[in-house]
Amino acid sequence: MTDTEKLVHREWSAAESTRRITITNPADGQELFAAPVASPAEVDTAVGAARSAAAEWARTAAAERAAAVHRAADAVAARADDLARLTTLEMGKPLGDARGGVDAGVGTLRQYAELGPVHRGRSLNGGFGATDLMVYEPRGVVAAITPWNDPVAVSCGLIGAALVTGNTVVYKPSERTPATGWLLARILSEHLPAGVLNLLLGDGAVGARLVEQPVDVVAHVGACATGRAIARAAAGTRTKVLLENGGNDPLIIDADVDPEWAAAQAALGAFANAGQICVSVERIYVHEAIADPFLAALAARAEALRMGPGLEAGTELAPLVDRRLREHVHGHVEQAVAGGAKLLAGGDVPEGPGAYYPATVLAGCTDDMAVMREETFGPVAPVAVVGTFDEALARAGQGEYGLAATVLTRDLAHAIRASRELPAGTVKVNNVFGGAPGGAAHPRRASGQGYGYGPELLDEMTQTKVVHLGAPPA
Template sequence: MPTTATEIPTDAEAADRSGITIRNPRSGEVLWTVAEAQPDAVTRAVEVARSAAADWASTAPAERGAALRNAARALDVAAGELAGLNASETGRPVEESLAGIAAGVSTLEQYAELGPVHRGLSLRGNQLASDYTVAEPRGVAALLTPWNDPVAVACGLIGAALVTGNTVVHKPSERCPRLGEALGEVLSAAFPAGVFQTVTGGAGVGALLAQSGADVIAHVGSSAAGANIARAGAMTGAHVIRENGGNDPLLVDRDVDPVWAAEQAAMGAFSNSGQICVAVERIYVHEAIAAEFCAALEAEAALRNGDGTVAPLVDERMRDAVHAHVTDALEKGAHALEGGLLPDGPGAFYPATVLTGCTDSMEVMTEETFGPVAPVQVVKTFDDGLRLACSGKYGLAATVLSGNIAHIQQAVAALPVGTVKINEVFGGAPGGAAQPRGISGAGFGYGPELLDEFSRVKVVHIAAPPEAAPQKDRP
């Protein structure tokens, strides 16, 4: 995910601390300016979290779960206000913003249930001894979260960190700071003082928080920022959890319905204007169905452009980055079946775009574009497509559309990613978790396994003492 709240410079002092000015991505008008946390405020937040850590760690897990349920209820009550802020700051439609907040509520409720039953393991040893493991909180958790689904993503990390007994300092993206502040106000009321705090700011604040000595750092954002955070964690000894950028491939086999495949591709590439971590970023389609597939995908994009359902990108900086990738592809020989031009008028809108004739020399095929762009490369065989899908430095997710079980099994075994999706670009069972690979991150970012990421394990061995030696009679 490019250019998120956690783009951390090498020198934190270089950050501009004059405040964050937010423009409405639909109209371009200035909405407000939000002050950035000063260095001493970041330091103080971590100190307060540290002072509250022992009491919160000793709080009964069931009581922590109850607090999380209270936070979920408060979030549900505030959903309308938060959805309005989300729409204003990021351009995401209110209906989609509400869906993201509902997902956040569900996630908090899920961790409220999972936390109290998060358990250790019994170990096999001497029959007359006891051996087991105990999960303990790591301490202070620094959470740096993105703007593209700001409530749902934040609630996952916040919920898992708090219910396992950690205290939290949360930095939301500087692209939705007012929403981040409001979310913090809603959630913090459910917890004792100092257990959950919010600091706002951009790259410099993120750098300070990553270097603050927190015991665990969780980050969802770009790979460049994630690499800096990993380096900071290596220096401080913090445990680091990262879900970073992706360049997720979609592989379309010759035996599938090309119109249905195009619908899946459009959903994966154009939903939330392509601003989804696991969006379809590059498409490899078998030549046997390529013509029908591309025609149907062009129609899907034209439909979205015609009815105005493509929301704006988060800001003009993001739009410029997306258009630079498209321009690079066109200059290197790609053809735009639909879109590809900067629209007139205010705001950060960008059309749903379909590019054909793409090759691996183009940035749209090798980097994360993070916009409503569907670049297509035609391949002669499934093996050719799989080889290309396996290439690159990212390892977040991949999708395969095929009715050939041998090809499906081959793809599952070969794809070097954390998540493989077969015949559905989005979906999956609740509680699913994966470990990103390559520069896409490390550690479990969701599901029950996230509780393990926020915990450290202590092994306990208890043996009976030897029988006491008989005492000699004393005079």
């Protein structure tokens, strides 16, 4: 892999800027490569290339666009092992999990390739001699700014939805996973006309410059601070903004569930991908009737996880993406312990290279602790014991975020109440992860705005026009 190529107008050429970002392997701290940082002029050129190609791509038949995305999906599938390995090298996750993310991205591309040609339109009833049509048209140029924690799956979703609806794309992957984004763009671009997909590598300054350009949609999955900055920048340009940002997702555990099963669900939600999932379990409210056996089972599961490099067979808990995130995670844990929380498992920074952090369980947490109020984004399960389901529901609904929430219960009335009352875009009952293929996600409050997945994302990528067709005079 080269560290000096950029993609604009389907041409790969040397980056103009001499500035580089050094990427290190979070498993051992060794330098992997240096990624170029796009210059302001390169950002402008990429947006210009996407704009120049927009009209022709919009006029391309929907079936032809879909066929191109199908071919691109096949090409991504053929390079799945390479993409998964790069993901693991850059951000650390176990290789099997990384491969699962690539497979999800392939599935999403194929899903949108099927949905694109049948994207909705409708007719309106009017006079007998006339017809009104509501048609959906591409918005133009989409800036897709994607995260590092699941780089292929998220990127394929945003790029695929944009392409099949007739938009062109300027794609900026996270500066923490530039090689994965670089390879994905190279694979996709081979099956698209010039200018339809353009790649920019770089840091937050590159993303800020991109958002300031005359694009029509900014689709961002990532940190809340970045999302707020994008929303402020777009307010003056009337650019359509789609945001899926941070969460502080609660898990409610009712009195009537098996504590061992609940512990398995909590461990999966809090420790999968080392807690680096947008919808990870970030705080737990367990009923006092089962609190003791639940906490014992959760701590045992945390201590049993095998920690190691993502490329090593059998690894269950890989390193965090870097030491900067580890410092943030450990800071939350230290503050909780200082505030009276009891450490039942983990909580220490391992010696040696890499960015490892153990699965950590905290008991006796209170809602004023950062680990309960903010997004920790690490393998930490903070637990608060509650006396009633009403208390759990009230406390779980607090805070500024509204991404997702989960409730474990055998009581149908409690499940229905939770689904109605929890102020989150997604509420899951008796399963911390999962959901039907093609499911939508619509974050609330500080967690974002707009649909980020499912057929509804095609609506976000388009704009409607009502056409009135009247008959000419006889």
